[in-house]
Amino acid sequence: xxxxxxxxxxxKDMKKFGGPGRMKQSCLLRQCTAPVLPHxxxxxxxxxAGKEDTVESEEEKFSLSLMECTICNEIIHPSCLxxxxxxxxxxxxxxxxxECPKCHKEGKTSKDQGDGLGKRRMDNGEVSRWKLTDxxxxxxxxxxxxxxxxxxxxxxxxxxxxxxxxxASKKKASRAEQSTAVFSFFxxxxxxx
DNA sequence: ACGAACGTCAGT
DNA sequence: ACTGACGTTCGT
Ligand SMILES: [Zn+2]
Ligand SMILES: [Zn+2]
Ligand SMILES: [Zn+2]
Numbered sequence: 522x523x524x525x526x527x528x529x530x531x532x533k534d535m536k537k538f539g540g541p542g543r544m545k546q547s548c549l550l551r552q553c554t555a556p557v558l559p560h561x562x563x564x565x566x567x568x569x570a571g572k573e574d575t576v577e578s579e580e581e582k583f584s585l586s587l588m589e590c591t592i593c594n595e596i597i598h599p600s601c602l603x604x605x606x607x608x609x610x611x612x613x614x615x616x617x618x619x620e621c622p623k624c625h626k627e628g629k630t631s632k633d634q635g636d637g638l639g640k641r642r643m644d645n646g647e648v649s650r651w652k653l654t655d656x657x658x659x660x661x662x663x664x665x666x667x668x669x670x671x672x673x674x675x676x677x678x679x680x681x682x683x684x685x686x687x688x689a690s691k692k693k694a695s696r697a698e699q700s701t702a703v704f705s706f707f708x709x710x711x712x713x714x
Numbered sequence: 715a716c717g718a719a720c721g722t723c724a725g726t
Numbered sequence: 727a728c729t730g731a732c733g734t735t736c737g738t
Binding site for chain 3: 531535544545546547551553556559
């Protein structure tokens with residue numbers, strides 16, 4: 522809720538402070554201390570969303586909420602984990618965040634990430650990233666189709682000033698735009714080597 | 715491994 | 727539609 526400092530790296534990028542506005546990050550003084558899961562998050566086991574608001578007992582709210590593990594990054598309803606005894610370690614600083622019982626069963630104590638990627642904020646004050654997209658736990662590799670449909674969100678590269686070539690769905694680049702794209706492509710080839 | 719870039723989400 | 731900003735990808 523703090524006001525933007527106007528002087529940090531990200532503020533200086535903002536158009537409102539005269540920057541190009543490409544980074545699109547919040548002011549360093551305004552970083553969220555309690556990030557929540559996206560609304561699109563679903564349970565790794567049952568594929569459904571969180572249902573904490575369908576019940577009023579605090580105990581049931583927990584078992585029907587979605588919890589994300591800081592170690593394996595799986596998001597799951599605690600109630601969808603049918604494990605005998607083991608309890609997870611709940612991080613009360615960050616909503617819907619824990620170290621799941623599965624991970625704590627094996628040696629996976631805190632600082633070994635199953636896949637390296639996907640970090641969040643550790644208990645100290647240092648920032649990290651976290652990921653919520655699944656990754657098949659220990660075996661398969663996720664096909665990673667290079668082509669299309671399974672596009673994660675996120676970003677590809679653009680360039681520096683914007684290459685306006687788009688496929689057939691939306692704008693249908695004008696021929697002038699196409700030729701600039703071709704020109705840019707040749708410029709790129711020339712600058713190679 | 716780090717940081718810039720950017721698509722996309724979420725709120726208005 | 728517009729805005730802020732998150733999470734992923736890519737260049738280095
Ligand atoms: Zn700032
Ligand atoms: Zn579930
Ligand atoms: Zn886990």
